[in-house]
Amino acid sequence: MVDRVLVVEDDPGIRSSLRLALEGEGWEVLEAESGEDAFVWLDRGRVDIALVDLMLPGVHGFDVIREIRHRSRLPIVIVTARTDTHDVVAGLELGADDYVTKPFEVRELVARLRALLRRARPTESSPAHFSFGDVEIVPAAGTVTLAGEAVLLTRTEFRLLCELAVHAGQILSREQLLERVWGYDYLGDTRLVDAHIRRLRTKVETDPAHPKLIVTVRGFGYKLEP
Amino acid sequence: MNIGRLLARARGGLRARLIVGFAAVSVMVTAAVSTGTYLLSERYLMRERTETATRQSFVDARLVREVLVAENTTPRQALERVELPVGAQALINRGDEWFGSSVAFGEDSLPIELRRKARDGVAASQRSDLLGELRLVVATPVPSIDLVYYEIVSLDELERTLAVIRSSLMVAAVGTGLAAALVGWWASRRIIRPVAEVSAASARIAGGDLTARLGRQRDAQLQRVSRSFNAMADALQRRIDRDARFASDVSHELRSPLTTLATAADVLAGERESMTPRAAEAADLIATETTRFRRVLEELLELGRADAGADLLEIEDVPLGELVLAIVGSISGGDCVVELAPNVAGTRIATDRRRVTRILTNLLENARTYGLGASLVTVDRDLGVVRISVEDKGPGVPIDQRDAVFERFSRGATAGRRGSEGSASGAGLGLAIVAEHARSLGGRVWVEDGAGGVGARFVVEIPA
Numbered sequence: 076m077v078d079r080v081l082v083v084e085d086d087p088g089i090r091s092s093l094r095l096a097l098e099g100e101g102w103e104v105l106e107a108e109s110g111e112d113a114f115v116w117l118d119r120g121r122v123d124i125a126l127v128d129l130m131l132p133g134v135h136g137f138d139v140i141r142e143i144r145h146r147s148r149l150p151i152v153i154v155t156a157r158t159d160t161h162d163v164v165a166g167l168e169l170g171a172d173d174y175v176t177k178p179f180e181v182r183e184l185v186a187r188l189r190a191l192l193r194r195a196r197p198t199e200s201s202p203a204h205f206s207f208g209d210v211e212i213v214p215a216a217g218t219v220t221l222a223g224e225a226v227l228l229t230r231t232e233f234r235l236l237c238e239l240a241v242h243a244g245q246i247l248s249r250e251q252l253l254e255r256v257w258g259y260d261y262l263g264d265t266r267l268v269d270a271h272i273r274r275l276r277t278k279v280e281t282d283p284a285h286p287k288l289i290v291t292v293r294g295f296g297y298k299l300e301p
Numbered sequence: 302m303n304i305g306r307l308l309a310r311a312r313g314g315l316r317a318r319l320i321v322g323f324a325a326v327s328v329m330v331t332a333a334v335s336t337g338t339y340l341l342s343e344r345y346l347m348r349e350r351t352e353t354a355t356r357q358s359f360v361d362a363r364l365v366r367e368v369l370v371a372e373n374t375t376p377r378q379a380l381e382r383v384e385l386p387v388g389a390q391a392l393i394n395r396g397d398e399w400f401g402s403s404v405a406f407g408e409d410s411l412p413i414e415l416r417r418k419a420r421d422g423v424a425a426s427q428r429s430d431l432l433g434e435l436r437l438v439v440a441t442p443v444p445s446i447d448l449v450y451y452e453i454v455s456l457d458e459l460e461r462t463l464a465v466i467r468s469s470l471m472v473a474a475v476g477t478g479l480a481a482a483l484v485g486w487w488a489s490r491r492i493i494r495p496v497a498e499v500s501a502a503s504a505r506i507a508g509g510d511l512t513a514r515l516g517r518q519r520d521a522q523l524q525r526v527s528r529s530f531n532a533m534a535d536a537l538q539r540r541i542d543r544d545a546r547f548a549s550d551v552s553h554e555l556r557s558p559l560t561t562l563a564t565a566a567d568v569l570a571g572e573r574e575s576m577t578p579r580a581a582e583a584a585d586l587i588a589t590e591t592t593r594f595r596r597v598l599e600e601l602l603e604l605g606r607a608d609a610g611a612d613l614l615e616i617e618d619v620p621l622g623e624l625v626l627a628i629v630g631s632i633s634g635g636d637c638v639v640e641l642a643p644n645v646a647g648t649r650i651a652t653d654r655r656r657v658t659r660i661l662t663n664l665l666e667n668a669r670t671y672g673l674g675a676s677l678v679t680v681d682r683d684l685g686v687v688r689i690s691v692e693d694k695g696p697g698v699p700i701d702q703r704d705a706v707f708e709r710f711s712r713g714a715t716a717g718r719r720g721s722e723g724s725a726s727g728a729g730l731g732l733a734i735v736a737e738h739a740r741s742l743g744g745r746v747w748v749e750d751g752a753g754g755v756g757a758r759f760v761v762e763i764p765a
Contacts, residue, residue: 088561095568156556178560178595181567250620262627262658265617294618294649 078192081105081125083113083139084154085132093126096181097188110134114142124192126184127171128154129162137169144170148229150191154179167270172231173257174267190258194230205240207288207301210279212240221279231256232275235268239289239299248296272297315496316489323485328478335470343463351426351437354454357386358439359424362450365393366443376400376448388455394419395448405432406453415440419449428456435460495523499530509740511538549605555598559591566591600730603659604709607737614741618649619657621687621765625680628658632665633675642681650687650765656738657763660746661689663731664759668693672757686744687765694756698748706748707736732759739763 080102084090087108094104105122107113110131116122125143129136136153143149153166153174163174172194173187205212209222214237219226228236234256239247247255249265257267272291276283292298361383368379376393377400383391385402392408393400394416399408408416410431418425419440426439435456442449498515505513514534515527569584576584606612622641629639661678668675672693679690698706705711710729732746739746744763751758 086557086561089557089564092561092564092568096564096571099568099571156553177556178563178598180595181564248620250623262631265654 077101077103078123079103079105079121080188081107081113081116081122083107083110083125083127083131083136085109085128085130089128093181097185100185102188110136110139110142113139117143117146122149124150124152124188126152126154126188128156129166130156137165140166140169140171144229148227150194150230152184152187152191163264164266164270167267168273170229170274172229174264186258191231194234194256205237205243207240207243207299209281210288212236219279221281226278228275228278232271232278235271236275236279236299239297243299243301246292246295246298250296252297268297316486316493319489319492320482320485323488324478324482327481328474331474331477335474339463339467339470342466346459346462347428350454350456350459351439354437354439354452355424355426355441357454358426358441358450358452361385361391361452362441362443365448365450366446369446369448385452386454388457390453392451392453393448394451395446411438411440411451411453416449419451495520495526499526502530502534506534506537511541545605545608548601549609552598552601552605556602559595559598562587563591563595597730600734603734604730604737607734607741612741614653615655616651616653619652619654620648621650621652621657621680622646622648624654624657625661625678625689628661629665629675629678632662633669633678637665637675638677640677640679642679645680645682645687650682652687652763652765653738653742656742657689660735660738660761661691663735664689664691664761667691667731667735667759668695668757671695672697676756677752682765685764686762688760688762690758690760692751692756692758694751697750697755697757703748707732707746709733735759735761 078101080097082090082093082097082104084093084106085108090106090108094106097104105116107116110133113125113127125139127136127139127143131139140151140153143151151171151173153163153171154177155162155166155174156177166174172191175184175187203213203215205214211220213219217233219228219233219236235252238252238255249268250263252268253259253263253265256271257263259267272289273283276286276289280286280288288300290298290300364383365376365379368374368382369376376395376398380391380393380400380402383402385391390406391402392406392411394408401407412427412429415425415427415429415438419442422442422444424439424441426437428435428437430436431438431453437454437456439452439454440449441452495518502513502515511534514531518524518527566584566588570588573581573584603612622645625641626639629637665675665678668691672695674693675691676694677690677692679688679692681688702711711732736746739761742763744761746759746761748757748759750756
């Protein structure tokens, strides 16, 4: 089945060139020039991954991300015109999985999309079942429950949690997590890890402000307390 | 004393000139006043002494006459009747005969001039150096009995008094000179202080701190200087802000079309096989130049952010050694040796990862473009600083260009030699970005000769 990439971008030039490039990669490209258009595509049928420009006329990119997250675990890559830390972090906090900055290199973008699409598929070889206090993780089914209630995690959050769970009790540095979950080397942005850890905590911690399960080890990284 | 020459010698600066000037003028004035005072007092004291001695001499001469006339004694006996002050001597000359109160003084010791005057019947006095001492000789002719009475008094005491006056005046002159120098120092400080403030503010502006301004001055003249300086700084800041904003706006506007171009170029590159050779070559040109364009734009945007002060520091614990290895590995491959000091390997350092990454990346790319590629990267740490050096085996950087290479749009002397990799380099902003980031991290960057005088070594030092 051909993967369907939703490109939410108001600049017609970028949109068309992206369509050419991504179609060249064997994907089907759904073009949306506004947030409203994007919602139409999402209503209409299957989308495998979304590329969202934050600076959109009308509905802002942030609202598109919020809306997508409200509906699904669809992987999202944000396109930002500025490296403005604020924009990137805000987008990630809303649930975006990754980001690229304009002017980006299309090969870099394709690599990001591929990594995310891979992540979106069910992981094949994982232990059958993890249990930490109230939290139950079933990797094969891709499900997590907190005190018996199902928790909806994005694929990236799920991968992150599984990575921490497999190495429960061990400290994993941001760099290690970037490499194992996102497929980045050392040159990646560690804010990706921090933002996703924060989101993950709001979902699996009883008191996210005082995490008991996923703890920060200052100066080193993160650790899942068994 | 020649002030002009003294001042000329004191070219050490306005301050030194002021201090020397003050001291010189005051010493001159004091010297003139002292000399005048001394001469006046000497004249006055001498006249006083001479008058006293003359009066005393008259009295004594009258006594001698009375004794001689009334008692008909010898002049020597008459002399014994005279009560001379301590140190004074008397002589009587009658005809060719001389009678003295002391054998030490004879007629020969008296000044000839004085003796002649006395013989002519004129009372006179004269200072003379007798027996190694300055003395006053007073001659009083007594015509009624045809003799001349001489009295010789010592001026030693007067000399001592004058010596005391002389030395006090000298001490006063030196003291005034020193005091004046102090006043000069103080005055110069008062004058220099606003100048120093202007100079400090100018230096800050030159160093990139456009917010430097002068405070209110108490003096109206200085206040005018201060006001125009601040007006100039305001204008400069406005202008630089406007230029920076313009560059930033332009760069922002170029982002979208450039993204389109780069993406389209990439699509073309993918279809290269199905193109005619001419089209393929054109596609290659587009791809290469778009890449270069993209890098220039990224550099401009990065500098623009730094200029706008929007690029905030994000300090985190960075595994510096591993980061350096990863960056060198991805840019220079296996040709470059990395040496990590033992206190760097395996430890984390609180710094801004993105900036450090950019600094090292740019230095490595600079080495690749102008220095035949980096040959050695070292990281060491001591006394609160981390030093990262990137060394190459290229032509090095001439001493007179070692500051200029860190300026914007500078490409060094070898800029003309741009190889195939060179065409992928930026606009000559790479090292300017390094300098900007090093500065924002509170550190610095410089370039020196590589080991053994071969190539260049760029060193970045940042606090850690």
